[in-house]
Amino acid sequence: MHKHLNENESEILSRIKGLILDLDGVLHVGPRPIEGLETFMNFTYRRSIRNVYVTNNSTMTPEALCERLSGFGIQASETQIITSATATARYLTEVFPERGEVFLVGEEGLYQAVKDAGFKIGDTSPVAVVVGMDRRIDYQKISAASTAILNGARFVACNVDSGAPKEGGIAPGAGSMVAAIQAVVQTPPVEIGKPEPRMFLEAVQRLALESEECAAVGDRLDIDIAAAHLADLPSILVLSGMTRPEMIEGSLYPPDLIYEDIVEMVNRWEISLGVPKL
Numbered sequence: 001m002h003k004h005l006n007e008n009e010s011e012i013l014s015r016i017k018g019l020i021l022d023l024d025g026v027l028h029v030g031p032r033p034i035e036g037l038e039t040f041m042n043f044t045y046r047r048s049i050r051n052v053y054v055t056n057n058s059t060m061t062p063e064a065l066c067e068r069l070s071g072f073g074i075q076a077s078e079t080q081i082i083t084s085a086t087a088t089a090r091y092l093t094e095v096f097p098e099r100g101e102v103f104l105v106g107e108e109g110l111y112q113a114v115k116d117a118g119f120k121i122g123d124t125s126p127v128a129v130v131v132g133m134d135r136r137i138d139y140q141k142i143s144a145a146s147t148a149i150l151n152g153a154r155f156v157a158c159n160v161d162s163g164a165p166k167e168g169g170i171a172p173g174a175g176s177m178v179a180a181i182q183a184v185v186q187t188p189p190v191e192i193g194k195p196e197p198r199m200f201l202e203a204v205q206r207l208a209l210e211s212e213e214c215a216a217v218g219d220r221l222d223i224d225i226a227a228a229h230l231a232d233l234p235s236i237l238v239l240s241g242m243t244r245p246e247m248i249e250g251s252l253y254p255p256d257l258i259y260e261d262i263v264e265m266v267n268r269w270e271i272s273l274g275v276p277k278l
């Protein structure tokens, strides 16, 4: 039995030619792919839906993420991946076209992206201090980063994520590293990752589609759906990640559509496109 689609749902779904997909909570949950991921991927291939993968993760390179996705059965190319590290590197090239030295608090994904963009990594006279997830941050690094900012370097945050639950506790996000430095310098950073709209706007460019032909799919109201609102994109919330249904009511950024997961999404989408004739 097909559930009835309301006009708005069918209108939004049938217009979509490209998806801007969050990773964790949408395509996989931690180390496990979403059940039925293959159904979703097959649908996008069959219907020629273009996918771009957008993550606040700044620790992994697009190459490493491609490999990880491939382990889930998703064949993606590096050009389909936008991380808060690659978006930060792009931002730096816009603000510092002459390039220069950048002080980094971060991991491999961030080092690679900033180096690839033509910047020197160092602490002699940096034009910017970029802060992402850094599982080896220490007092010295906070001190050096803060000193550089107080000396005039631009303070840039890959993202300000608070963290995510992990087995037996919580994994602090990049926001905790940013907060440590912000407490010293007493000025806020420029924020690049979601919920800021920058990565989604880049995603629309990469898809080479109009905004209304795209939709952002995410599992977090305050990050993914908020960014979609700010980028003026249709938004789809899936309940396979961090959001429980009771969190939706009263949210500052209500999603346009809500599904249990991406499999329910494509089932509804098929209906909106009409059953193909045999």
Ligand SMILES: [Mg+2]
Pocket (backbone or CB within 6 Å): 022, 023, 024, 025, 026, 218, 219, 220, 241
């Ligand atoms: Mg997520």
